[in-house]
Amino acid sequence: MTQRGSSFPGPLSTVLPWPFSFQPRDFSLPNSSWGSDMRRLYEHYNSQCEVETDDGEKKSFSRRLVFTRNIREQGAAFEYVVFVNKQEQKCVCVFQAGHLLEGPPGHVHGGAISTMIDTVMGTHATYLSGPVMTANLNINYRSPIPLGSTVLLTCSLDKKEGRKTFVSCQVTNTYSSKLHTEATGLFLSITMGHLLGG
Amino acid sequence: MTQRGSSFPGPLSTVLPWPFSFQPRDFSLPNSSWGSDMRRLYEHYNSQCEVETDDGEKKSFSRRLVFTRNIREQGAAFEYVVFVNKQEQKCVCVFQAGHLLEGPPGHVHGGAISTMIDTVMGTHATYLSGPVMTANLNINYRSPIPLGSTVLLTCSLDKKEGRKTFVSCQVTNTYSSKLHTEATGLFLSITMGHLLGG
Numbered sequence: 001m002t003q004r005g006s007s008f009p010g011p012l013s014t015v016l017p018w019p020f021s022f023q024p025r026d027f028s029l030p031n032s033s034w035g036s037d038m039r040r041l042y043e044h045y046n047s048q049c050e051v052e053t054d055d056g057e058k059k060s061f062s063r064r065l066v067f068t069r070n071i072r073e074q075g076a077a078f079e080y081v082v083f084v085n086k087q088e089q090k091c092v093c094v095f096q097a098g099h100l101l102e103g104p105p106g107h108v109h110g111g112a113i114s115t116m117i118d119t120v121m122g123t124h125a126t127y128l129s130g131p132v133m134t135a136n137l138n139i140n141y142r143s144p145i146p147l148g149s150t151v152l153l154t155c156s157l158d159k160k161e162g163r164k165t166f167v168s169c170q171v172t173n174t175y176s177s178k179l180h181t182e183a184t185g186l187f188l189s190i191t192m193g194h195l196l197g198g
Numbered sequence: 199m200t201q202r203g204s205s206f207p208g209p210l211s212t213v214l215p216w217p218f219s220f221q222p223r224d225f226s227l228p229n230s231s232w233g234s235d236m237r238r239l240y241e242h243y244n245s246q247c248e249v250e251t252d253d254g255e256k257k258s259f260s261r262r263l264v265f266t267r268n269i270r271e272q273g274a275a276f277e278y279v280v281f282v283n284k285q286e287q288k289c290v291c292v293f294q295a296g297h298l299l300e301g302p303p304g305h306v307h308g309g310a311i312s313t314m315i316d317t318v319m320g321t322h323a324t325y326l327s328g329p330v331m332t333a334n335l336n337i338n339y340r341s342p343i344p345l346g347s348t349v350l351l352t353c354s355l356d357k358k359e360g361r362k363t364f365v366s367c368q369v370t371n372t373y374s375s376k377l378h379t380e381a382t383g384l385f386l387s388i389t390m391g392h393l394l395g396g
Contacts, residue, residue, distance in 0.1 A: 070298040100268040110332035111313025118309040134308035138336045
């Protein structure tokens with residue numbers, strides 16, 4: 001069932017070891033904490049995905065995304081799904097911000113927003129360039145995000161230069177009519193040697 | 199017992215409602231998860247604090263810091279204490295990064311680092327200018343931070359212009375001999391009207 005041009009190969013699954021079963025759990029599947037905006041956008045992007053993905057499209061971030069998946073209570077913190085559009089080298093994330101991410105009263109903490117931006121831009125850069133590490137984040141907070149609301153993060157490639165991958169990201173409301181945050185990121189390609197060598 | 203010039207008025211307490219008691223809990227007190235570096239630095243800065251603080255120095259962030267205090271397991275995520283030096287308009291935070299903050303294997307997630315930077319710079323800007331919101335964060339990641347290690351965040355005021363407070367922050371190892379991350383931040387003074395008006 002390849003639909004509407006199949007720009008999205010499929011949501012990137014976030015598979016973590018799950019203590020109550022021998023099967024890993026995919027945190028990017030809908031759950032009862034999702035509001036109507038989150039469900040609607042998930043369905044919207046999911047319906048544009050190719051159903052027959054090859055294994056290469058489905059990535060496991062069993063270690064990398066622990067920070068954003070460390071609260072087990074559904075809906076309490078980071079609920080999100082990342083979709084990658086190969087053709088346009090674009091990446092879209094649907095993010096519902098739970099009550100534990102509060103910063104200013106009733107709104108999402110700037111650090112929680114930067115965490116999602118880093119996560120999604122880093123995922124996109126990894127998709128484009130292989131393993132990377134964040135070298136720079138420059139984030140402009142334009143309008144606070146109400147706690148509990150769903151927003152869209154849209155990432156695109158700016159340029160690649162050697163080991164450097166430059167991406168940018170906009171955080172908007174679900175209709176893309178209001179800009180909450182915009183950011184640029186520089187990611188450096190790494191090998192395990194970079195990490196082990198310090 | 200005012201000591202050595204008393205540059206630090208005292209650690210900023212982080213007081214949250216605690217479900218198991220009618221007394222709020224101060225999360226910035228030493229606990230059994232703290233390693234030797236964390237304890238040593240806490241003692242170092244605490245010994246420079248005035249013991250007789252007036253009530254104005256002890257701030258409650260019962261709502262603002264929920265995001266960094268939302269994991270109840272001691273040592274699993276953000277363990278930190280913020281000290282403000284009034285005379286030098288400087289702020290120091292001792293931060294021990296727990297295993298749930300993992301990003302790259304064995305190292306702290308860039309989003310967790312930016313969260314601490316936003317939190318500490320925001321605390322410092324609030325201390326200098328009253329209630330503020332983050333307008334810009336520009337973060338350069340120089341060297342990854344090993345998971346479980348303790349680092350120092352040192353914030354200073356760059357300038358104030360009307361509603362704008364510009365601060366900068368360096369994240370170093372505990373001996374200040376290795377630079378892990380450096381950042382600048384712009385914070386805007388707000389009233390409740392800014393939040394309610396969107």
